[in-house]
Amino acid sequence: MRKIILLALLCLANSLSSQEYFLEKYKPFNSNVPSPEEFLGYGIGERHTRHDLIVAYLKKLAEVSERARYEEYGRTHEGRILGMLILSTPGNLSDLPALKEKHLAFTDPEKNVSNYDEIPVFINLAYNVHGNEPSSSEAALLAAYTFAASESGEIQKYLRNAVIFIDPTINPDGRDRHTQWANSYQGNPLVADPQDAEHDEYWPGGRTNHYWFDLNRDWLLAINPESRGKLNWYHQWYPNVVTDFHEMGSQSTYFFEPMKDNGSLDPIMPRENYVDLNNLFGDYYAKALDSIGSLYFTKEVFDGTYPGYGSSYPDLQGGLGLLFEQASSRGHKQTTAYGEITFPFTIRNQFTSSITTVRAAVENKAYLRKYQQDFFKSALSRAAASRIKGYAFGDAYDKNREKAFIDKLLLHRIKVYKNGDGSFFVPTRQPQYRMVQTVFETYTRYRDSVFYDASAWSLANFYNMSYSPLNREVNASPVTSLENLVSVSPVERTGYAYLIDWDDYNAPAALHYLQSKGLVLSASFRTFTSETNLGNKTFNFGTLILPVKLQKKNEDEVFSLLQEAQQKFSIPVYSVQTGLNVSGVDLGSRFVEPVEPPKAAMIIGEGVRSYEAGEVWHLLDTRIHMPITKIPIRSLKGADLDKYNTLVMVSGSYSFDEKLMEKIKAWAEKGNTLITIGTASKWAIDKKLVAESLIEEKKDSSAVVERKPYADAGDNLGKESVGGIIAQAELDLTHPLAFGYRKERIPVYKNNTVWLAPSKNEYATVARYTQKPVIDGFITDKNRDEFLVKSASLIVSPLGRGRVVMFADNPNFRGSWYGTNRLFLNALFLGNHINVPK
Structure with a gap:
């Protein structure tokens, strides 16, 4: 009967x-x-609807309605506006600064206020983080109009008791990419056939932002301007309720919280959040959707274990994050098992949930305020009960990576202090205690074994940041900004040579900058100690050497360019007057080689994992400021690969014919570098491009197969995947790919089942996992003991005069793995200097 009702409603929408x-x-x-x-x-x-029209409409509402106000909170990579429409009664809006101050008092654990029901509840209706899940932004327009113009008593009540912030499009760049596609292929009459082009976007699709990042995973990592702008806004307002509207497969119905059980054994978010509040609001959504005949489900598939979703980050800020998933029409109309699902029908469900969210929040505003107050007070009490009173961290060799880590802490409003010895301290006793836990704590025991996303996210490991828990607090100076965190001595002029420390995260960017200006630099493949302008200093592998007299530019020009590079990237630069070193190799040694500028290309297009490709593009664009040519697979046969000395292949499904395989192989054999990541490394082995092997499961055909319940198949098979763990690998610090590292053991991120067997060539395995490799996250005993501990994370295999650099793991994951970016950048800048002994 309910299917008949749903079908009737789908028709009614037309x-x-x-x-x-x-x-x-x-x-x-x-x-x-x-x-x-x-x-x-x-x-x-x-x-x-295009994003510029959405913005124009919200601005129009702010212009003509005394209930509305519009403000910008940022811009996207492509320059599109990120903004909020604020809606309430005219009186509430005029009094908003005072209301904000009263609201924020509930987030201060040192204050004791109890006027829970006197202040309007603060609600953030947020939409369209995935650009090709478009129904919610259309619903945002309807919600904005309803609150700005409806004269119904119900809406008037909500406006008196709430301040509503409508963020109509979290991902405008992705939305407009999809909008252009859907409108371009819209038929008249509409075409419901799922195979029509309207329902099947071309790669990379509109889900992601400009650099192909999934912004719904970026709240914790905050790599992109969309997320950074939203976080800065968020920590000014701390809304009580935040929505996160999505779409899913067309054959589904509608999902709202509560989610499936949190995968963590002891979740850091209060049980009251994910049990009591979610069930309370869930009852409201059920009644609202029942009233319009929509089918729905709860407590399945989706979980809030990862703290970086738009529906989970608010849960760590004393708010209630709420996820909605609507079956997508993937265009304007599409045939499903229930009939034809239309775009208006999908919008109506999202609009209904929007208004219902406001209703539930208004009718429970005192509860929500008391909950938020208790949340922040419990942060202090939980911290007091813990034996860990803080975390000390720092990196004496890489101040720019250290600065990037501190930037992330401050963005999340975590209090940081600087010690007298130059290291840093984060106390646990602070309102953001749960975020401190998120950054530093690691876990290996879980309630669940199947996760919707990653099971590990300790940010300190993302940055390869050395840290240690302390059982006492430390008196130190508060860090309130990033200014003066990196202090380098200004380079002094010399007529002989300059040395640039390769340990610094920004050194590759400085190298590219100087190379782009026509300077020739060398890298040392041995350590040495030099007498510098700042005294004797021991330099690590990879140190850059800039000989003054060997340049085509004069001494003044060289010095000026070096000053520019130092100011731009805050890198340590040293002057020397002689090539005769105190110890180790001299500056003219045969172990000092000129570095050839990278001429890099990357294969993109259908079958390629766009996330990983975007991470490479983003890294080079935004941190190295170096171009990379993106070659679509459809153009690869006709491409002139001899223009490049480095080719990147990220994870994907590559089905090259024999001619194209030979083309890539011949190019590498000329002395060039092929870099493969994840499943592309598996591809290189499967296609016998390299003489390496994989560790694969050995199946006994004679073994008796144990019968298992059919209903358990999904969970049993799902837990065998590696959804995302942090593992420990051991580096060969003398290898060019490991230049810039000081410690043999580093954390790496693994979210695949690519198990590279250590090379039979004793000099080719750059990194392999340790015997106790799991730092953080869930992995089955079988995957850990039979595969992980026996395999390699990074191998370089010879191919003619060239080489294939094979990453089992993604060194650039989600743009946030500062700790392993250097491995990838070394492959770009130093790969052509690797000659694997045969």
């Missing part, structure tokens, strides 16, 4: 005008405020 279909319940509306249909010139759901 027969009613869009405004009546959505808004009938909230009449009458102020005629001086234009509806979305009046402003856009088409009904909601008839087309996909």
